[in-house]
Amino acid sequence: MDLSFLTVQVLSALRQAAFLFLISSGLTLIFGVLNILNFAHGSLYMLGAYFIYALTLHLTGPAGFVIALLAAPLGVAVVAVVIEMGLLRRIYVQEEIYQLLLTYSLVLIIDDLAKIVFGPEYKSIPKPDAISGAITIFGGTVPVYTLLVLGLAPAMALVLWYLLYKTRTGKIVRATSSDREMADALGINMSALFTLVFAFGAILAGFAGALAGPARTVFPGVGTEVIIESFVVVVIGGLGNLWGALIGSILIGTLETVGIVVFPEFEMALIYLLMVAILVVRPWGLFGRPLKVKALSDKNLGMEAQEISPVHFSMHPLVRLIPLALLLLVPLMAGRFYQYLLTQILIASLVAIAFNLLLGTTGLLSFGQAAFYGVGAYTVGLLATKAGFTPLPALLLAPVSGAVAAGLIGFFCVRLSGVHFAMLTLAFGQLVFAIVYKWYGFTGGDNGIQGIPIRPLPGGIDIASTQAMYYFALAVVGISVEILRRMRSSPFGATLKSIRENSQRAEYLGVNVKLYKWAAFVAAGAFTGLAGGLYTLMEKSISPDMIHWTKSAEPVLMTIIGGIYSFAGPAVGAAVFIVLNSYLVAWTENWALVLGLILLGMVLMLPGGVVGFINEKARGALTKRGWVRKWLFSKSTAS
């Protein structure tokens, strides 16, 4: 390896690390003080890049570029202040998942707004001549801009260090991140500080975007790519720890550069492998500590948490048969489009209900369900294409492979909970994605597999026809949903609920909590795999897109829309989601925006979901009418 090559690679690794550090330092700072993992941080980065793009259209020359580079992050800060004061502030006392979802809804909204304003295409940002050339160092050609980045990022790190360690406000920020209540009692205005920290974190993200924009490009989805990388960085380093973010950035920057050179096939997989390896040894990251539940109650921020009651009336068994009857009759009334739509809804419902066995029942937020969906789908796809399997045996193996994958992944994840659990499942999910995406020889890589041969079922039923596929899916999903329903009402389900409510107490009932969490994870993985297999049979083609983490977000959204504490909630959410998707896509290009706004509204106003809301109303209206209650509902139980 010669010196020029080495120079180029080292500088390129450092440049990558520099960008990562700028983004993840803001992310980790916000987490440290506000205790919120900000999904929208990548979108703030994107805004920084778009702002500098817009500004350089008008400001030219070196001076214009410098002004744009400084003004863009400030613009991002303004957006951040609006977000913090208008939205985040209302949910500090809510459960973690609602905070995550609120910031996720912002990802959908901001990304789509960017698309509306700036268009869907890639934009490149012109650099002034003075910094667009390249120079030669040790025989290697290095862009001048890289040197600029390598000067500015450490400078920004120094500024950050200075602010946090040498100014009074910075010291207050550090104090608050270790003990909010004490800071409050010492006269520190928590609300103002939260706004300040969120805005400052946003400036860092915006600066990263403004600086990276001219070196890379910018497009509406760039935020969702960037955010995952920075999650990896902060989780490796330890959530809330700045040194961790620095070390994590250098590790990931280096690994990405080395990966591209040495294992171009598995560069992406490498960073997730590293993350998994580190978290297996140190579950809280290199510099992290186990998160204490920070006492943040109504008094700190002057409001009271809204309690979402999981105690529901369950439907009378006969009432439950009505939807089934309707579903059986649909093909007689509706055309192929509706049958196809309903098949999609059925499959999505199974994914969401299986997911909710984890979230609603056990209290585990998995952000990696797409991995099991993909494993099931590829199992059927590969068996049918490469081994000539007929649909039934192939489909039977889909839940098996889903369960095996979940068993392996779950083994490492179940000792964690909360945000750490979510992040580790996300990393594993992305690891699976990265492998499938690049393994051309086996999975078809990013092309996926098209034209999967689907042979008729025994008895000559050809599920290639929409109607047959619909009935087949209805049968498979119906049986699975019934199994899941029984699981939730069983002693096993009751035990999972007790773990959700109070895992320490459950342990003191003599319950092996980790084993039960693992079993729930495996069961959810199996049914998700089965749903993936059905998807292959329906679409006859598969691609790695279905494993990407944004796909893992879908069951989360469906469940929240429908209602986390009701069994049917996720299915209702899936129906709303798929219908909105199909119709909005025809009606507007900005369906993500609409979805984001709906999600935002749900999180702020209906945290119990549609079904939770109906249940709440129904309870009020129907408890008085004895006979209605008797016929429609059986006893109240906790979901």
Add this chain to the structure above:
Amino acid sequence: MAFLEINGVVKSFGGLRALQDVSFSVRQGEIRAIIGPNGAGKSTLFNVMTGLFPPDSGEVVFDGVRITGVLPFRIIRMGIGRSFQITNIFPRMTVFENVQVALFAHHRKSRNPFGMARRYPSVAAEALAILGQVGLSEKHELSASILSHGDQKRLEIAISLASRPRLLMLDEPTAGMSRFESRETVELLRTISREQGLTLVFTEHDMDIVFGISEKIVVLQQGGVIADGTPAEIKANPRVRKAYLGEETTES
């Protein structure tokens, strides 16, 4: 051999000695209080005894079996029940379900994923009987989160009883209760102990209760045992007086 033996237990947290060489023993059926000023190490001792964390040295022997280093859920299965200082129930489940889930665990039925939880008439009857014992029968359909504090504490005792423990450890069972509620709870505990031969070990700051029901008392101060004896002996012990009043010389 004693029913429960604590032998030379030592536990430090980052240089801070929380427990130093704690030893005492409890016989079967005894009602035993552990008292001491704040920070004396009572909760740490409880946590060591129920496996939340292992001691640095020393051992806990329950009914002839060494339980130090054993995981909490296994300790519970050996017949030790525990309640917590901060009320520890399953808030968003019904009162009935709180006890039912404990019974499932006790009868090793938790792992059944297909039978319907409500189709266990024997478990349901048992749950209702336990709720009757603690006086919560009428509230069994309510969500546990809406119970009064006293009722929640009672529910916690019911949950602990459901694992049919031979030794029940209670961390401040009457904390936050009104005077009337505490008196009722104490009566309840005494009755249960007498009827079922249950051994009770508890911490408590209400001295009326401590001296009212315990047969023996062990006093901790700064992590060490400073006295161990009957209520009368403890009352007369000058070191105990000093620990509580901070007297520098013994006064009459």
Add this chain to the structure above:
Amino acid sequence: MAYLDLNVINTYYGRSHILFDVSLSIEKGEVVSLIGRNGAGKSTTFRSIIGLTPPRTGEVIFKGERISGLRAFRICRKGIGFVPEDRRCFPDLTVRENLEVAARREKATDTPWTVERVYDLFPRLRERERNLGSQLSGGEQQMLTIARTLMTNPEVLLLDEPSEGLAPLIVSLLAEMILRIRKEGVTVLLAEQNLHFCAKVSDRAFVIDKGSVKYEGTMKELLADDGIKEKYLAV
């Protein structure tokens, strides 16, 4: 009207009722003890005053102004300083930084507390200036939390069990500090279990048990009253 008045306050943690109709009144310049056993309600009384666990009914009046219902940081800025019992100094900040973040209300008095002045009061802290909060011993942490609260230039200092878990020598040092703080014109409300520590520093005492005030009187009277001591404080 007294300097600091608690008028029939009732405080809850969630559903559990902790303080029952607690009324206290404290005059300017006093050192008053609030004595009671574990769990008697001393800390909750303090948390009610500072606003961390606001009372559900009743009111807290400071210098004629109602402060109950304000958020904690506002109450602090009115001149009430709270030293919690569990010595919560900021573990990742140095001793000096712990003090700096708390500096506030310098204009409220003619002789405001500065880092240098609190170092004069607690010379040990000067020696450990560059150490992190987490590296201090228990006694040093206690000094630091008191010093830190002094930096907010309080007119009333709420001290929650400062003597707890400290060696006897440190405890008597602490008593001296409290008397010096009082000389600076700070009114002190001291929560304690240690009756004899209270006797050294305070003139008046309230005895609290099971969330309500059982006794009010001078320290001398209390020391002489074996009945009260036996009933509420001893075992």
